[in-house]
Amino acid sequence: MDAVTEPTIPDGASLYGWRRSTYSGPEAGSCLEIIDGHARGVPVRDSKVPHGPALVFSAAGWASFVAAVKDGTR
Incomplete structure (x- = not known):
């Protein structure tokens, strides 16, 4: 397994402008958020x-x- 090389931000709430995919429903279920x-x-x-x-x-x-x-490859 490769080591993770992406930097991390310890507290994601310290950033502003998070959004969910438009495919996510109105509930806060299992979603990723990005900026x-x-x-x-x-x-x-x-x-x-x-x-x-x-x-x-x-x-x-x-x-x-x-x-x-x-593409369904992941």
């Missing part, structure tokens, strides 16, 4: 744990992940 246009990349957190850590992916890394999910 668009962040200077360090794409912060990602678990919506159920807003004060938990956020991983910060590169824009290219996040785009690759989203494309793989849409």
Whole structure:
């Protein structure tokens, strides 16, 4: 297993501008939240744990992940 190289932010609630996918329902179920246009990349957190850590992916890394999910390869 590869080591995680993405930087983390210990408390995701310290950042502003979180959004959920438009595919998420109105309930706060099992969702990922992201921030668009962040200077360090794409912060990602678990919506159920807003004060938990956020991983910060590169824009290219996040785009690759989203494309793989849409293609069903992940």
